[in-house]
Amino acid sequence: MKIIRGKLAMMRWSLLQKAKGKRIAFVPTMGSLHEGHLSLVQKARKSADRVVVSIYVNPTQFGSGEDFDRYPRTLKRDAALLQAQGVDLLFAPVNMYESDTVMKIDPGPMQHLWCGATRPDHFSGVATIVLKLFNTVQPDVAIFGQKDAQQATILKRMVRELDVPVQMVVCPIVRDADGLALSSRNAYLTAEERAIAPTLYHALKSIQKAFRAGQTNASAVIEVASKMVKGSLEYLVAVDGDSLQPVKRLEKKVLLLGAMQLGRTRLIDNIRL
Numbered sequence: 001m002k003i004i005r006g007k008l009a010m011m012r013w014s015l016l017q018k019a020k021g022k023r024i025a026f027v028p029t030m031g032s033l034h035e036g037h038l039s040l041v042q043k044a045r046k047s048a049d050r051v052v053v054s055i056y057v058n059p060t061q062f063g064s065g066e067d068f069d070r071y072p073r074t075l076k077r078d079a080a081l082l083q084a085q086g087v088d089l090l091f092a093p094v095n096m097y098e099s100d101t102v103m104k105i106d107p108g109p110m111q112h113l114w115c116g117a118t119r120p121d122h123f124s125g126v127a128t129i130v131l132k133l134f135n136t137v138q139p140d141v142a143i144f145g146q147k148d149a150q151q152a153t154i155l156k157r158m159v160r161e162l163d164v165p166v167q168m169v170v171c172p173i174v175r176d177a178d179g180l181a182l183s184s185r186n187a188y189l190t191a192e193e194r195a196i197a198p199t200l201y202h203a204l205k206s207i208q209k210a211f212r213a214g215q216t217n218a219s220a221v222i223e224v225a226s227k228m229v230k231g232s233l234e235y236l237v238a239v240d241g242d243s244l245q246p247v248k249r250l251e252k253k254v255l256l257l258g259a260m261q262l263g264r265t266r267l268i269d270n271i272r273l
């Protein structure tokens with residue numbers, strides 16, 4: 001597996017692959033890789049001739065007081081995992097920004113919903129770095145996880161509205177045996193917090209169960225489910241999967257989103273009805 005740390009070298013490699021007629025699949029990550037990331041890499045492997053994974057802890061998507069400094073950085077271990085998956089190239093830039101950077105993507109009103117209510121600049125930071133990574137890696141296909149549902153929705157919209165020539169693929173959430181969605185931030189949890197962390201997923205599942213039993217009043221079902229969450233619940237909502245706007249009536253295409261704070265760790269999860 002080749003490792004590249006500079007943007008120009010990355011662009012050159014991609015241009016060379018394209019000149020040879022090779023299609024590139026790209027998995028952007030912030031490292032601290034787990035089975036969820038590896039499932040994206042496996043999807044990438046099946047989607048193109050070359051697989052590029054990036055590892056970059058992007059400063060612009062962290063707010064002040066968030067976990068940018070303590071975000072786990074495990075490059076050696078991650079590189080070994082990616083090599084074992086047959087990844088062709090690891091792009092691990094030291095820095096992606098100019099020292100006088102003023103430009104950023106404005107993802108519009110959707111960025112202020114749900115996670116955006118407590119993380120006001122987060123989705124602008126995500127959209128900006130993903131566009132920069134796309135311009136550098138020039139992938140044909142990009143693979144994201146459904147775990148970050150709001151992120152995936154905003155990025156798909158960015159690609160559509162800004163005519164970015166990349167095919168977007170979103171892969172299912174990978175969970176631990178007790179239902180907890182895999183996340184690099186799970187590493188922060190104490191044993192006590194880890195034991196109650198799956199209650200967010202259990203609450204989402206209970207809404208799905210109630211819907212399957214015939215209940216369609218979203219607020220009534222969500223009120224009952226909220227009581228199952230043992231952490232500090234930030235939001236538990238039923239939304240339209242495209243607009244992310246709340247819905248009153250549960251239907252099959254509805255997306256359930258939840259976020260909670262457990263000590264110093266913020267966890268998110270979602271399921272489709």
Ligand code: PAF
Pocket residue numbers: 028029030056058061126129130148151
């Ligand atoms: O989902 C992530 O890991 C990050 O938000 C991403 C897409 C790599 C951008 O930094």
